[in-house]
Amino acid sequence: ETGVTQSPTHLIKTRGQQVTLRCSSQSGHNTVSWYQQALGQGPQFIFQYYREEENGRGNFPPRFSGLQFPNYSSELNVNALELDDSALYLCASRTDSNTGELFFGEGSRLTVL
Amino acid sequence: RKEVEQDPGPFNVPEGATVAFNCTYSNSASQSFFWYRQDCRKEPKLLMSVYSSGNEDGRFTAQLNRASQYISLLIRDSKLSDSATYLCVVTRGPNTGNQFYFGTGTSLTVIP
Numbered sequence A: 001e002t003g004v005t006q007s008p009t010h011l012i013k014t015r016g017q018q019v020t021l022r023c024s025s026q027s028g029h030n031t032v033s034w035y036q037q038a039l040g041q042g043p044q045f046i047f048q049y050y051r052e053e054e055n056g057r058g059n060f061p062p063r064f065s066g067l068q069f070p071n072y073s074s075e076l077n078v079n080a081l082e083l084d085d086s087a088l089y090l091c092a093s094r095t096d097s098n099t100g101e102l103f104f105g106e107g108s109r110l111t112v113l
Numbered sequence B: 001r002k003e004v005e006q007d008p009g010p011f012n013v014p015e016g017a018t019v020a021f022n023c024t025y026s027n028s029a030s031q032s033f034f035w036y037r038q039d040c041r042k043e044p045k046l047l048m049s050v051y052s053s054g055n056e057d058g059r060f061t062a063q064l065n066r067a068s069q070y071i072s073l074l075i076r077d078s079k080l081s082d083s084a085t086y087l088c089v090v091t092r093g094p095n096t097g098n099q100f101y102f103g104t105g106t107s108l109t110v111i112p
Helices: none
Strands: A006-009 A010-013 A019-024 A032-037 A044-050 A055-056 A064-068 A073-077 A087-094 A108-112 B003-006 B011-014 B019-025 B030-037 B045-049 B055-057 B058-065 B070-075 B084-092 B099-102 B106-112
Touching: A010 A055, A010 B070, A019 A087, A019 A108, A032 A073, A032 B099, A044 A064, A044 B099, A055 A108, A064 B045, A108 B030, B003 B084, B011 B019, B030 B058, B030 B070, B045 B058, B070 B084
Parallel strands: A010 A108, B011 B106
Antiparallel strands: A006 A019, A019 A073, A032 A044, A032 A087, A044 A055, A064 A073, A087 A108, B003 B019, B019 B070, B030 B045, B030 B084, B055 B058, B058 B070, B084 B099, B084 B106
8 A cells, every 4th residue: 555546546538528537645745746657658757746836747738737736635637538548547646855766546547438 | 769768578487587677768867767566457666776886685686877878677586476567767857856757667477
């Protein structure tokens, strides 16, 4: 158990719809990052939040957006869903010290039809 | 060019074998280096950090060559429980916090 929880665990959407994924970080962790993991691929960095501010973004279009709340939980929003958005979305939390340990949730598996 | 490149494998080795995985990274400004392990349908978990001087944790040895931008992981005396995907990870980023970049992963199956 990492203490990071994500919801929902599975969901199915159709092209053009919007989705919101949620993440509760481990207690004491103020940094949250989101990753997209397609089948057979490694996690791809989407963006990172530190104390409610986005402080890094990977190569994802603006229709991928996020929020971090005062309790450090986070949301990932994806608008205008495309078939290629089908993937496992992982949330990871950590402290702001520069250690290497990300604590991942079990992920939200999104299928876009 | 990808931040991190790995041979995806798969590597199928017998129990007791020694196996090595390699990884290269493209950005010389990368700051920290790690190996993560991901079991099938599970989330990634930190296996070990990688230091320039090389480091060992039991049967696992990690090496970093900054000049060549190359990272390796050696697993000795492979166990069935080592079967997993091994992800090479590098970090870089602004002063406010490192951002983590993952390779595609190398799949290992240890065969009885």
